[in-house]
Amino acid sequence: MRSLVFALWLSLLPGLVHATALEEAPWLPEAAAYRLSLFMGNLAPVPWQKLRDNWENPAPGAAPSVPAFDFLSEEQLNTVRAALKATDKQALFEATTRVVAERMLESLDKAEETLGTAQARQHLLRAQGLYRAFADGIQAGDKRAFTSLGLAWLEMTSSLGSNGVLGAGKSSSEESTFSKAKTVVATYVKANYALQSFSERIKLSPVPESIAKSGKQVTLPTTLPPGSNIADQKQLPMLILQFEEAGGDEALLPLVAYGDMLFDSPEIFGGPARDLGITCSTCHNRSDVNREFFIPGLSSHAGGMDVDGSFFNPMFNDRKDDHLDTPSLRGIRFTAPYGRDGREASLRRFTRNVIVTEFAGAEPTPFMLDALMAYMREFDFLPNNKVDREGRLTQHASAAAKRGENLFNQPFEGMNGKSCASCHVPDQNFRNGQAYDIGSSEPSFPGGTASTFDVPxxxxxxxxxxYFHDGSLPTLGSVVDWFNTTKNLGLDAEARADLTAYIEAVGDAEEPYQVFEGRETEFRLAFDELTTFATTLNTLLPLQDKANIEVLVNTVAPDLKADASTMKNLSAKSEVYQLASLLQAVGDAVANDKWSEASKNWQAFQALQNEIDERMY
Incomplete structure (x- = not known):
């Protein structure tokens, strides 16, 4: 019975944090808008227009993609609208909490009224979907109630009855059982969520009112709002590392391997990034850009976010809604200065700033920064046979691109006699290391100085x-159009197409994405990467480097377990779990200064890995 309850609650709870981000189930529109209200209501300043949009338009993460307002009665709609108009967090919390609770209770009533029909199950599923908006608050604040409510939901589901399969296994609905279970849920929800007033909430959360009023300190797990996507993009970028292209092996480069691990580790960040499993690789997926990364309230569109808001590090909050497009890190050793505005000449200092200032991590050790630098400086650009080493087009480029090359090098009066190549210098990796105000942003106040942005x-x-610092232009063609309009270049449609063809040729690649076929699978890629990270123990254990071993184990062991859970080869699944356990045993032994035991567990890990290496795929 307990396992059934647990399975039910997994479907009801908001997205749980995993070592490897999983895709979250869609939310009902009212529940999605409510959870977005809680998340955005805790931002400083509160983005009121976005909150209105979440109710008036289809909310991110909602299914069906219909505005939440479409499901509300006129009275409920007016209540929420009044709170939004008042720009009052507490009023918004009270109105939206009450409305979602009322909608849930209405669905429960309809399920009971239609018991014995197919509609009853649909109404109950809708009630469960709305209850999901409160579930993690109850679990965190009132565990006993969470368990009893879980049983009640299960009893309601089982008492609906079933038509069976071809008549076999048919069962009738049980009105008495359903009614008793419904009373348990309805009574709790009425007492904690369907209220006219609530105790003041400094931080908005779905903690039950009885718990909030008691003053009990409740720690909720860190969650993101509906519609968030922090998983790797579906088309994995091809990762080009200098040493690999030269035939090197990362397992023989411990500093690079440890830096690779840190790049994939949430352990270097503070909460909430660490709690959510966010890493450098989350945004800079395989040295490139995760074009699917999106967090409502922080991202204006996929592929970036406001990195200096209140969510990740309140101390760094500039109180501006200034989304930044995530830059690619390909060839990063050639692309100083760093930051969209070119504020930092040193990659090392810039990386430290990201860890400590943007994501509230502890001060990284010199060794950690050494390792990250060693790894990131191996990032290279994608091979492209359309451009030679001097930045000139080759015979592989199209005729349109070659016409565009002439335009790229042509001075324009609208750019003060400069050409595109004046800043994007072909033999300097199409950049010049400078930052300019090109008119892509406005000063923060009348008469102020506009920001400058580095030449990418x-x-x-x-x-x-x-493209652009804020990701406001979707295509390279739109970038050409923007310059043509704002700088009065006078290019006709054909010339703009040629110039676009040239820039696309320069930015092209022979293999931009990782190809999986045969034995080369996503699992194998991830497993090989994790076991390579683990090889740094060959260096760290003899040094008895407790701190860095802890980071390694806390990063790799959970990811091994997560990858094991997705394995298609079920016969080897238990052995991958065993590898994770052996690695955790290394960490436990090190924590207790049992270095001999740690070495034995590491040797056992290596032996098991070698044993299963071929047959596990």
């Missing part, structure tokens, strides 16, 4: 859309 490389740029 055009190499591999075809695959890093959208």
């Amino acid at each position: 490389t055009l190499r591999s740029a075809k695959f890093s859309a959208p």
Whole structure:
């Protein structure tokens, strides 16, 4: 019975944090809008227009994609609208909490009224979907109630009855059982969520009112709002590392391997990034851009976010809604200065700033920064046979691109006699290391000075859309159009197409995405990467480097378990779990200064890995 209850609650709870981000089930429109209200209501400043949009338009993560307002009665709709108009967090919390609770209770009533029909199950599923908006608050604040409510939901589901299969296994609905279970849920929801007033909530959360009023301290797990996507993009970018292209092996480069691990580790960040499993690789997927990364309230569109808001590090909050497009890190050793505005000449200092300032991590050790630098400096641009080493087009480029090359090098009066190549210098990786105000942003106040932004490389740029510092232009063609309009270049449609063809040729690649076929699978890629990370124990254990071993184990062991859970080869699944356990045993032994035991567990890990290496795929 307990396992059934647990399975039910997994479907009701908001997205749980995993070592490897999983796709979240869609939310009902009212529940999605409500959870977005809680999340955005805790931002500073509160983005009131976005909150209105979440109710008036289809909310991110909602299914069906219908405005939440479409499901509300006129009275409920007016209540929420009044709270939004008042820009009052507490009023918004009270109105939206009450409305979602009322909608849930209405669905429960309809399920009971239609018991014995197919509609009853649909109404109950809708009630469960709305209850999901409160479930993690109850679980965190009132565990006993969470268990009893879980049993009640299960009893309601089982008492609906079933038509069976071809008549076999048919069962009738049980009105008495359903009614008793419904009373348990309805009574709790009425007492905690369907209220006219609530205790003041400094931080908005779905914690039950009885718990909030008691003053009990409740720690909720860190969650993201509906519609968030922090998983790897579906088309994995091809990762080009210098040493690999030269035939090297990362397992023989411990500093690079440890830096690779840190790049994939949430352990270097503070909460909430660490709690959510966010890593450098989350945004800079395989050295490129995760074009599907999106967090409502922080991202204006996929592929970036406001990195200096209140969510990740309140101390760094500039109180501006200033989404930044995530830059590609390909060829990063060539692309100083760093930051969209070119504020930092040193990659090392910039990386430290990301860890500590943007994501509230602890001060990284010099060794950690050494390792990250060693790894990131191996990032290279995608090979492209359309451009030679001097940045000139080759015979593989199209005729349109070659016409565009002439335009790219042509001075324009609208650009003060400069050409595109004046800033995007072909033999300098199509950049010049400078920052300019090109008119892509406005001063923060009348008469103020507009921000300058660094000149981005055009190499591999075809695959890093959208463009500009804020990701406001979706295609390279739209970038050409923007310059043509704002700088009065006077290019006709054919010339703009040629110039676009040239930039696309410069930014092209022979193999931009990882190809999986045969034995080369996503699982194998992830498993090989994790076991390579683990090889740094060959260096760290003899040094008795407790701190860095802890980071390694806390990163790799959970990811091994997560990858094991997705394995198609069921016969080897238990052995991958065993590898994760052996690695955790290494960490436990090190934590207790049992270095001999740690070495034995590491040797056992290596032996098991070698034993199953071929047959596990």
